[in-house]
Amino acid sequence: MKWEAVRRAREILAREEGAVVKDWGGRLPIALVYPNTYYVGMSSLGLQVLYRRFNARPDLVAERVFWDPGQPPSSIENQQPVDRFAVIAASISFELDILHLIVMLRRAGLSPLAEQREEDAPLVIAGGPVPTANPELLAPLVDAAFIGEADAELDRLAEVLAETAALPRRERLQALSTLPGLYVPNVSTPPVQRVWVADLDACPTHSAVLTPDTEFGDMYLIEISRGCPRGCRFCLAGQIYRPVRERSVSALVSQAEEGLRYRDTIGLVGAAVSDYRDIDELLARLRAMGARIAVSSLRVRPLPESLLRALAESGSQTLTLAPEAGSERLRRAIAKGVRREDVLSAAERAAGLGFPQLKLYFMIGLPGETDDDVAAIAELVGEVRSRFRRRVTVHVTPFVPKPHTPFERQPMADAATLDRRGQLLARSLRGPGVTLRLEGTAWARVQGVLARGDRTLGRALGALQAPTLAAWRRMLRSAELDEERYLRARGRDESLPWSIVDQSCRLPAGEERTAESYGFAIES
Numbered sequence: 166m167k168w169e170a171v172r173r174a175r176e177i178l179a180r181e182e183g184a185v186v187k188d189w190g191g192r193l194p195i196a197l198v199y200p201n202t203y204y205v206g207m208s209s210l211g212l213q214v215l216y217r218r219f220n221a222r223p224d225l226v227a228e229r230v231f232w233d234p235g236q237p238p239s240s241i242e243n244q245q246p247v248d249r250f251a252v253i254a255a256s257i258s259f260e261l262d263i264l265h266l267i268v269m270l271r272r273a274g275l276s277p278l279a280e281q282r283e284e285d286a287p288l289v290i291a292g293g294p295v296p297t298a299n300p301e302l303l304a305p306l307v308d309a310a311f312i313g314e315a316d317a318e319l320d321r322l323a324e325v326l327a328e329t330a331a332l333p334r335r336e337r338l339q340a341l342s343t344l345p346g347l348y349v350p351n352v353s354t355p356p357v358q359r360v361w362v363a364d365l366d367a368c369p370t371h372s373a374v375l376t377p378d379t380e381f382g383d384m385y386l387i388e389i390s391r392g393c394p395r396g397c398r399f400c401l402a403g404q405i406y407r408p409v410r411e412r413s414v415s416a417l418v419s420q421a422e423e424g425l426r427y428r429d430t431i432g433l434v435g436a437a438v439s440d441y442r443d444i445d446e447l448l449a450r451l452r453a454m455g456a457r458i459a460v461s462s463l464r465v466r467p468l469p470e471s472l473l474r475a476l477a478e479s480g481s482q483t484l485t486l487a488p489e490a491g492s493e494r495l496r497r498a499i500a501k502g503v504r505r506e507d508v509l510s511a512a513e514r515a516a517g518l519g520f521p522q523l524k525l526y527f528m529i530g531l532p533g534e535t536d537d538d539v540a541a542i543a544e545l546v547g548e549v550r551s552r553f554r555r556r557v558t559v560h561v562t563p564f565v566p567k568p569h570t571p572f573e574r575q576p577m578a579d580a581a582t583l584d585r586r587g588q589l590l591a592r593s594l595r596g597p598g599v600t601l602r603l604e605g606t607a608w609a610r611v612q613g614v615l616a617r618g619d620r621t622l623g624r625a626l627g628a629l630q631a632p633t634l635a636a637w638r639r640m641l642r643s644a645e646l647d648e649e650r651y652l653r654a655r656g657r658d659e660s661l662p663w664s665i666v667d668q669s670c671r672l673p674a675g676e677e678r679t680a681e682s683y684g685f686a687i688e689s
Contacts, residue, residue: 170236171244177203178241182427183374185216186242187226193327195219195227196240196250196287200257200265203231203241207379210370210388210434211293211315212256217373218319224327227254232265237272247273252326253287255307257295260615261608264632266291267306271630278627279308279350284334288326290341295615296348297359297405298568301662302618304350305627308338312666313346313360313405314391316368322347348665355665359405365391366416370434375427384432384459385424389417389447393436395464397489398500399531401567402436404668414447421451430457430479437464438472445471452478462487466507468514477518484515487526490534491541498533508545512553522556525549529586530564530578539586543593550599558600561590563609567616568663574655577613580606607634614651619662622646 178184197215199206206212212229219227228240230247238247247253247269255266267277270289276282279289291303292311300310315322321344329337342349346360362368370388377383392409393402421431431451435441438460448471451458457479460472465486476484488508490496496503508525515523527542542561550557563583566575583606594601611634614622625644630636641647655661 167236170233170239174239174241174244177376177378180378181374181376183372184242185220185227187220189226189243192224192226193252193330194245194250195225195252195254195326196230196247197227198230198238198247198253198255198266198269200232200255200262200269201259202233204379206231206256207374207376208381208386209256209258210372210386211258213373213386214316214368214370215254215256215319218316219323222323222327225323230269232262232269238269248275248287250287251330253289255289255291255293257291257293257303260295260612261632263295263303263306263615263626264629264637267626267629268632276627277629278305278624280305281627288334288337294401294405297666298401299616299618299663299666300348300350300357301620301665302615302623304620305623308349309341310348310350311346312348312357314362315346316370317360317362318345318347356667357665358667358669361406361408362391362410365410365412369416369420371420371424372427381432381459383428384430384457385421385428386432386434387417387420387424388412388434389438389441390435394440395437395502396500397502398498398571399489399528399564399567401570404569406436407668411441411443414443414450417447418450418454421454421456425454425456429455430459432459432461434461437462439464439467439469444469448472448475451475465503465511468507468511470514473514473518477520481520483522483524484511484520485524485526486511488545489526489528490531490538491527491543491545492538495531495534495538495541499531505545505548509548509552512549516553516555520555522558523549523553524558524560526560526562528562528564529590530583532564532572532575534578534586536586536589539589540593543590546594546599550596554598556600557598558602559590559594560602560604561587562604563606565609565613565616568661569666569668573617573661573663574657574659576654577610577652580610583609610648610652611637614648617651617655617662619651622651 199212216227219225228242230238230240270277275286289307290309291307292315296303296310297312303310325340329340338349338352341347342352348357372386390411392406394409397403424431458475488503489501546559566572566577587603629640
């Protein structure tokens with residue numbers, strides 16, 4: 166390993182609070198691989214939970230590994246190469262991170278294809294939103310995929326990994342296949358039931374390692390809820406984190422007391438923090454403790470005054486809202502549940518409270534979209550601008566159909582249409598005080614292919630040499646595949662690769678009424 170990589174890892178450790186450095190003697194070493202940059206990965210609460218829970222066990226040592234385009238992958242804590250670990254636990258939050266993972270395995274001297282790895286190679290287990298949505302794409306690449314919320318079965322998973330460490334690879338995989346939520350390709354019998362945590366208070370989710378070198382480095386993050394009651398037709402998170410669950414105010418206050426020892430800002434994390442039932446009480450108690458408040462997401466409606474004021478008084482520089490579509494017609498079609506009046510009211514209130522910047526998120530290429538709907542984005546932004554005279558940043562991304570959503574069979578808009586509509590927005594949104602950030606079409610299409618990929622694509626990915634568009638296109642040509650195979654519309658009776666995942670929610674006895682109160686049709 167190069168000395169420069171060792172030096173950088175030690176510099177990172179020196180700037181952190183809460184890192185755990187263990188001796189490997191007598192312990193099973195697990196590489197917690199986050200196939201994106203350190204800056205991105207250290208804001209992942211999922212990674213932080215794995216790190217804290219695994220390292221709390223005396224028989225395990227867990228070390229973090231991040232994507233570094235210039236170096237073979239090695240751990241932060243002891244600067245060990247990835248191939249020296251017994252297990253690689255990869256957290257995949259974004260489809261494009263699959264490309265990084267493949268290259269990381271290759272640079273570590275490991276075959277990206279599971280069937281070609283040696284008997285003594287690390288077991289590769291993937292978890293996170295991407296494997297939960299569609300593990301079949303990853304089936305040729307990983308030894309196992311965790312379907313659902315890992316903290317629900319983390320202790321049992323750790324026990325099986327430790328207890329079977331000396332067994333042959335085939336027997337280890339057989340043991341993993343018996344665990345709830347573990348999908349072992351060619352061993353498990355579909356469908357695989359997604360697992361989820363019934364009692365969030367029993368599984369605290371908060372920052373474990375703090376560093377200034379990440380997007381939310383100035384705050385202590387606490388998850389307040391999981392799931393979303395809104396049912397937007399495009400949203401993957403609204404499906405794979407069902408049912409809606411909330412932590413108690415008392416549990417959150419207890420976690421905040423610990424967090425305030427390290428940071429004066431508490432970052433509240435949830436699908437929509439403004440939907441939290443006891444938000445007024447929670448904010449009052451946190452503010453009474455002297456905490457500044459930040460949030461991961463806000464709903465345009467409801468938008469509690471108490472939350473807006475807490476953010477403004479805490480010095481938040483930006484208020485972020487996601488109308489998603491410009492026209493009322495299209496927002497109804499995607500079940501967004503936001504009216505023009507709601508967006509304009511939010512802009513007026515943000516201006517009144519003195520927020521320096523307003524961010525608005527939209528999509529183009531939604532099913533049924535016309536040029537008039539795209540023009541409506543510019544019109545809505547103009548109306549917002551007339552009410553909010555400070556900086557307005559407009560983020561526009563191409564719509565990508567995702568598994569398990571009502572739009573899972575819809576085609577992705579073709580590149581020419583997306584480019585033309587992006588150019589239409591660029592011409593319409595010129596002017597002082599408005600900044601347009603338009604996501605590129607090419608990478609959005611790669612994301613769309615990966616989101617609805619199958620084993621054929623997974624096997625082809627084993628030949629990917631670099632996470633670049635040129636390498637991606639060479640890989641597709643070599644495998645005689647094309648993007649349209651995966652971006653096209655799917656027939657009503659067509660089998661879908663991700664149908665092996667059972668996303669239904671089986672609630673504990675006595676909790677049905679609570680879940681139904683959020684508007685879900687709970688499956689039995």
